[in-house]
Structures are given as structure tokens and as C-alpha cells.
Amino acid sequence: MEKAKYIWMDGALVEWDKAQTHILTHTLHYGNGVFEGTRAYMTEDGLAIFKLREHTQRLLNSAKITRIKPNFSLQELENAQVELLRANDFKSNVYLRPLVYLGYGIMGLYHIKAPVQTAIAAWEWGSYLGEEGLEKGIRVKISSFTRNPVSSTMGKAKAAANYLNSQMAKYEAVEAGYEEALLLDDEGFIAEGSGECFFIVRNGVLISPPNDTSLESITQGMVLELAREAGIPIERRRVTRDEVYIADEAFFTGTAAEVTPIRDVDNYVIGDGKRGPLTEQLQKAYFDVVYGRNPKYKHLLTYI
Ligand SMILES: Cc1ncc(COP(=O)(O)O)c(C=O)c1O
Numbered sequence: 629m630e631k632a633k634y635i636w637m638d639g640a641l642v643e644w645d646k647a648q649t650h651i652l653t654h655t656l657h658y659g660n661g662v663f664e665g666t667r668a669y670m671t672e673d674g675l676a677i678f679k680l681r682e683h684t685q686r687l688l689n690s691a692k693i694t695r696i697k698p699n700f701s702l703q704e705l706e707n708a709q710v711e712l713l714r715a716n717d718f719k720s721n722v723y724l725r726p727l728v729y730l731g732y733g734i735m736g737l738y739h740i741k742a743p744v745q746t747a748i749a750a751w752e753w754g755s756y757l758g759e760e761g762l763e764k765g766i767r768v769k770i771s772s773f774t775r776n777p778v779s780s781t782m783g784k785a786k787a788a789a790n791y792l793n794s795q796m797a798k799y800e801a802v803e804a805g806y807e808e809a810l811l812l813d814d815e816g817f818i819a820e821g822s823g824e825c826f827f828i829v830r831n832g833v834l835i836s837p838p839n840d841t842s843l844e845s846i847t848q849g850m851v852l853e854l855a856r857e858a859g860i861p862i863e864r865r866r867v868t869r870d871e872v873y874i875a876d877e878a879f880f881t882g883t884a885a886e887v888t889p890i891r892d893v894d895n896y897v898i899g900d901g902k903r904g905p906l907t908e909q910l911q912k913a914y915f916d917v918v919y920g921r922n923p924k925y926k927h928l929l930t931y932i
Contacts, residue, residue, distance in 0.1 A: 629751055636712045636748040638699065647747065654730035654742040659789030661729035662690035665823075665883045668713060668722040668750070668932070671920035675718055676929035678918045680706055682846050683883075684726070686786060691728050693785035698728050699744045706930075712750050713932045723753035723884070729788075756823075756884035757807060762911070765891030765903050768821070768878075769806035770869055771797040775819035775841045784844060794822035808880065810872075810893065813841040817866040820845075824880035824888070827851070828872055829906045835863045847881040847914070854913040860906065869894075877904030879911075886918075887911035 635647035655661035666683040668675050684705050691698045700708070709724055716722075727749075730742035757766050776783055776793045783790060797809035801822075810826060813819040820826055820842035827836045827848075834855050836848060855862055872878060876899045878890040887910055889903035898904075903911070917925040 630753065632716045632718070632749070632751045634712060634715050635750075636708050638745055638747070639708075641712070641715050647749070649745075650732035652732045652735065654732070654734065654739060655788060657735070658737065658739075659787070659792070660694055660696065660739060661727060661788045662687060662694055662696060662786055663725060663727040663788065664690075664786060666709070666724040666726070667883050667918070668718075668724060669918045669920070669929075670718075670720050671929065671931075673920060673931060675713060675722065675932040676920060677709060677713070677724065677932070678883075679846055679850075679928050680709060680930040683724075684709070686844070686846070687726055687728060690785040690787055693782050694787050695739070696728055696730065696744055698746065700746050705746070705748075708746075708748055709750075710930065710932060712748050716750060718750070718752055720752050721754065722750050724748065724750045755886065756882070757880075757888045761807065761888050762886065763903065765889035765898075765901070766807040766880075767805070768808050768810050768880075768890050768893045769801040769804055770872075770894055771800060771809040771811045771822075773797045773800070773809075773811060774814050775811040777814040778841060779814075783841060784839075786843060798822040808885075808888075808890075812869065817868060818872065821880050821882070821885070824882035824885045826867075827879050827881065828867060828875035829877035829904060830871070830875055832906075833861045833863055834906065834910075835865065835867060837867050838864050845881060847883055847886070850917065851881050851887060851910050851914060854910055854917070858909065858913070860910075872896075872898075875899070877907050879904075879907045887914045 634641040731745040801809035825845040825848040873896040
């Protein structure tokens with residue numbers, strides 16, 4: 629990965645290589661830590677964070693769900709992210725990774741006395757699933773892993789522990805020659821990708837499963853808003869794997885994945901096996917928003 633100059637740790641800018649933690653850091657052992665993935669784009673008017681408020685609020689919501697009392701407020705965390713990007717003087721698009729975690733001091737599962745710490749890293753990062761993937765589409769495998777069920781996991785929290793499921797699914801998919809995994813819920817309906825929400829298009833209708841067993845995706849919300857604005861009919865309903873196989877188009881959304889077309893699922897060619905027209909329209913509209921080219925949505929950008 630690209631190193632930057634500084635990482636923000638509990639109020640201080642620390643040199644990248646010195647941003648370290650004790651080996652008995654609680655989160656390292658039990659996985660209760662919450663994080664965000666946020667992007668800043670190099671717009672014509674300079675670097676700007678997309679939906680800083682929504683991402684920071686989700687970080688605090690994740691902490692609430694997992695019974696962590698954050699040591700900084702919403703406003704302080706927003707200011708810290710801006711301060712970090714200013715100090716690092718980035719030249720291209722950036723990914724931000726705020727992390728609220730339980731530090732060193734106690735062991736054992738009952739974490740109420742574990743010290744809460746916050747770190748924010750940021751580095752220059754291009755497209756998550758590849759430039760070619762954004763244009764031509766990626767190959768996806770339906771995972772043998774069931775998405776974390778709501779009866780045992782709290783998927784509205786972007787919590788480190790929830791990502792073992794994602795990590796195993798991703799590993800399996802890549803080992804099998806695909807680029808991304810698509811997970812089903814415990815009833816066999818489409819849940820989400822390992823780090824993305826999922827859409828199909830059938831007969832001109834844009835369909836995305838409800839967020840019952842997925843993160844409440846900020847990118848999915850933005851894409852749905854853009855589709856609504858463009859007059860594209862939308863359905864939020866459960867989707868089965870056979871419906872995916874006969875879809876006209878399919879794509880993933882996520883802060884990292886942005887809007888990534890899917891060209892095949894389990895070796896079934898989706899539509900024409902390339903980025904579909906509606907996917908392309910929504911992808912373009914999304915990039916116009918995040919790069920500040922759509923005046924209606926400029927207020928979603930925090931300029932550095
Ligand atoms: C499991 C999972 N689902 C969906 C998403 C997409 O969410 P967002 O669009 O808010 O980045 C992510 C990425 O954050 C994720 O990790």
C-alpha cells in the first residue's frame with residue numbers, strides 16, 4: 629500500500645511508521661472494533677471527502693451497537709479527518725480508514741473497562757476491483773459461506789468481527805478464479821457481496837435486496853437516489869440466485885467498489901457479458917456526484 633506522512637491517533641498526528649499499538653490490544657484478540665471506509669476524490673476544486681457526515685455517523689452507530697463508548701464526538705471526528713488530509717498533502721484520490729478500537733489494559737471478554745482508542749489512517753488508493761473491472765465488469769461467485777445471520781450477528785455495525793465471514797468468502801472466490809463473492813442469507817436469498825451491496829436490472833427495473841442481511845450501504849443509497857431522479861423504476865425486494873443468472877445487468881456498489889459492473893456469476897454470462905447500459909448510466913452519474921461535477925450534490929462533499 630501507499631504510505632502517507634501521518635496517521636491520526638487519539639488527537640495527535642503520528643508519523644506513519646510510528647503509528648503502532650501494543651500486542652495486547654483488546655480488539656486484536658476478540659475483533660470488537662468498528663471502522664469506516666470513506667473516500668476523498670481529487671475534484672477540480674481540490675480534494676473533497678464524499679459524505680463525511682454519513683460515514684462518521686455510521687462509525688458512531690457501529691460503536692453504539694457493539695457497546696463501545698467512543699472517545700471523540702461526531703464533530704471532533706469530522707475535524708480530525710479533514711486535519712489528517714490537510715497534513716498529508718495528497719495528490720490523488722484517497723481512502724480514509726477511521727477505527728474505534730479497544731486498547732491495551734484488560735483481557736477477557738467483558739470489555740467495559742478496556743480503554744477506547746481512535747485512529748484514522750488515509751492513503752492514496754485507486755479502484756478496489758480494478759480499472760478494467762469498472763469498465764468491463766467482474767466475475768463473481770456465489771459463496772459457499774452464508775452471510776452472517778441476523779440471529780447471531782449485528783450487520784448494521786461495520787465491526788471488524790463481522791468481516792471474518794467476508795474475508796473467507798472473498799478468499800474462496802478468488803481461489804476459484806473469480807474476483808468477488810456474492811453471499812446468500814440463511815434462507816438462500818441474495819444478501820450482499822463481501823464488501824458491497826448488490827443490484828440487478830430486469831426489463832428496465834432496478835432491483836436491490838433489502839438491507840436485512842447487509843450493511844446499510846451509503847453508496848447503494850446514493851445510487852438509488854440517482855436512479856429515482858432519472859425516473860428508473862426501482863424495487864427493493866428479495867432476489868434469488870436463479871433470478872441473478874437471468875438478469876439483464878448486475879452490479880455492485882460500495883465506497884471502495886464504487887459502481888462495479890458484474891459480467892458473470894458462477895460462469896453464467898449476465899446480459900451481454902459486459903457493463904450494461906443502465907449500469908453505465910448510474911456509474912457515470914455516481915462519478916459525476918463524487919467528483920463534484922453535479923451541482924445538485926456538491927453539498928455532499930467536504931473540501932479539504
Ligand atoms: C459488507 C459490506 N457491505 C456493503 C458495503 C458498502 O457500503 P458503503 O456503500 O457504505 O461503502 C461495504 C463497504 O463498506 C461492506 O463492507
